[in-house]
Amino acid sequence: MxxxxxxxxxxxxxxxxxxxxxxxxxxxxxxxxxxxxxxxxxxxxxxxxxxxxxxxxxxxxxxxxxxxxxxxxxxxxxxxxxxxxxxxxIKTVDGVEDMLSALRTKACVASSTQMQFLPKKLERTKLAQHFGDGVYSGDMVQNGKPAPDLFLFAAKQMGGDAENSIVIEDSVNGVRGGKAAGMYTIGFTGGSHCFEGHAESLKAAGADVILPSHSALLEWLAANTNTLS
Structure with a gap:
């Protein structure tokens, strides 16, 4: 656990x-x-x-x-x-607000979106409150995804370590970056862009587990972590 x-x-x-x-x-x-x-x-x-x-x-x-x-x-x-x-x-992925509200552990964002746009997205969707200053862009590192740099940078800034970090990614390149960073990486398929075969692509890229929704993520966290209490 x-x-x-x-x-x-x-x-x-x-x-x-x-x-x-x-x-x-x-x-x-x-x-x-x-x-x-x-x-x-x-x-x-x-x-x-x-x-x-x-x-x-x-x-x-x-x-x-x-x-x-x-x-x-x-x-x-x-x-x-x-x-x-x-x-x-712009809209949130179904169930994300309930999932984030249930977390009782540190959480951050690591995105390829440029920093001039990333915070605005989170503010518009009212998700910024869950992350504070823990918002990191590929602009901040020399090599973006699929390199591990962004994930390692985010963990360092948050005071975490790779062995006790969990990455949630919806892309092949993101999964590759998470695994290259030595982190447990969840392949997420709850977005509207996940076409047929997407889960298989994430698994082939190295995802440790595939989850189809934020409700499924909550269930997985309850069973495998103490992040909800």
Whole structure:
């Protein structure tokens, strides 16, 4: 049993049901360039990558498949529209408020979202109160997900250690980062973006257990930790 472990949550797709918005806009740009991709493949390959890596890979995919150089203006227009939609449509993942309210141990956020946007998301959804200053972005480390740097940085800042930290991640790259950090890593499939085969992808990436909802996470925590008392 874990003794008062540090809980490290990804943001998009775990706390906030926003990944589906990102994906819809990214697929729109791909389709406009005549590119169709397998959604499950795209999610596994791209989701949660550090921002510079993600951009290079996305632009590279369009160049490879369509022979088109996506301009900086086109890329920024996609990101701006995505941010507008998230601001207007943002909502939490079902059950997250009850789960966070039940925790009686340290908890923080470790997300690939840039720091200029990450706190705003948590404030808009009224989740910021659960984390205080424990909000960490890939901007803060040299190597973002799937490298372990962000998780190790978050644990150090929170006064925790890898052996007694639990990562909750919805992406293949996030799971790989959590495991590389030496942390117990839960694959979470409660977001709207979790297409068929998502659980299998997370398991193949090394997730120690797969949980489909925050109510299931609460049950798991009750059985395997003392985080609720």
């Amino acid at each position: 874990f003794d008062k472990p540090l809980m490290i949550f990804d943001c998009d797709g775990v706390l906030i049901d926003s990944e589906i918005i990102y994906l819809e806009e990214e697929f729109r740009v791909l389709t406009s360039n005549g590119i169709e991709v397998d959604k499950a493949w795209f999610v596994a390959e791209f989701m949660a990558l550090a921002q510079p890596l993600w951009k290079d890979k996305f632009v590279g995919l369009i160049k490879e498949r369509a022979g088109v150089d996506l301009t900086e203006d086109e890329f920024e227009a996609m990101k701006a529209l995505t941010r507008e939609r998230i601001a207007a449509e």
